[in-house]
Amino acid sequence: MVQGFPTVLVVDDDNDSRSFLNIALQAGAFQVLEAATGMGGLSIVMNEVVDIVLLDAVLPDIDGFRCCEIMHQRLRDRCPPVLMITALSDEISVEKAFEAQATDFITKPVHLSVLLHRIKRVLQERQLLRELELANSYLQHISSTDELTGLSNRRFFQANLNKEWKRLVREQTPLGVLLCDLDYFKQYNDAYGHLEGDRCLKQFAAILRSSVERSTDLVARYGGEEFILLLPNTSLEGLKVIDQRIRAQLTRQAIPHYQSPISQIVTYSSGGTAVIPQISRDPTDLIEEADKALYEAKDLGRNRLIIRNSMSLV
Incomplete structure (x- = not known):
């Protein structure tokens, strides 16, 4: 893996879709991991450092909604953001995606420029959130700690x-x-x-x-x-x-x-x-x-x- 480049996990059972996204994402300076099944995607996200997941809703084993739920259940705060990418565009599918804690929902056919901007925006927001959490943690620490001794104040x-x-x-x-x-x-x-x-x-x-x-x-x-x-x-x-x-x-x-x-x-x-x-x-x-x-x-x-x-x- 190339240090400093965000890693995107693409979970899609369609080989052509995965190859298309792989080429486009690498051209956009992303590292890419691939899985053809929901269980395969879960295995990767549990064992690799993944910055964002592109997850198809329709998969041959468990569907993308359930896969997204399991990711959040197992990883909790460490779960990367999940973008659902699917041909399903009905209101029920959109609701299911957000109920499963998906960060966003994108319909096929994918517009590459929109997708890349959406990924970058989500990653920027996640980075800003981490920085805010660190700043809040630091402020809480210094407000409750004696500067000289390191004990509580x-x-x-x-x-x-x-x-x-x-x-x-x-x-x-x-x-x-x-x-x-x-x-x-x-x-x-x-x-x-x-x-x-x-x-x-x-x-x-x-x-x-x-x-x-x-x-x-x-x-x-x-x-x-x-x-x-x-x-x-x-x-x-x-x-x-x-x-x-x-x-x-x-x-x-x-x-x-x-x-x-x-x-x-x-x-x-x-x-x-x-x-x-x-x-x-x-x-x-x-x-x-x-x-x-x-x-x-x-x-x-x-x-x-x-x-x-x-x-x-x-």
Whole structure:
């Protein structure tokens, strides 16, 4: 195959029609694959990179409408656009083509100039759609990600907190939160400079990320040197286990912090709580409890975990 040229799959049981389209398409700078049956066309589209399919409605095994349906069922978003090319021009056939998710419908005899322009238009629209999807994906990523650490940001955390709260209201299982704050980080920045401070934040973010294992767990930068973990289906004891895992990793890394009054390496304080969500409560109550626990950890000398377990918490 010639790199850079779009590939067209022609599915038609008429040898003359296939040869005619093959010659015309190659002259129009397209690569061409051919199949004489619907099953043959399905085999090719499942195993080759195909940019667009020209599909006859009348085939000797399965008709083109069913073939188009199967392509979309199997490939879903990866299915190439399908142009139905057929002598059938009645309203029912046109409806069946679009119900089968065909992109367009062209009747025989084919006008080559119209066909080539139609193919180019469909491919251009598909390319524009891909670029738009990529742009939207990128915008969504940067709007939900902390630029420095690569973790989720506070906005994304809040959205997920609300979503998990509603889900666990139904399931009636605990939702845990662990709020972490690097100890004496202002002094760290003053002593080592902001570039080293940024590097320290990224190192701590990597430790937090590696300390959770489930896809439902979320680690986010909450602001400055504060980080927060959202942990569905996690009890108070589960929070302690995760906190111990984080502390062990941070201790092993032993990031120097000679300006800390409590240690010669970087440490952190944390506050945690867990609750079985109730529809009558606000999910921000969970954050407030964790925040109170964090301040208590700081008041008691830092470099420790405090778990709050009020009467309404589990």
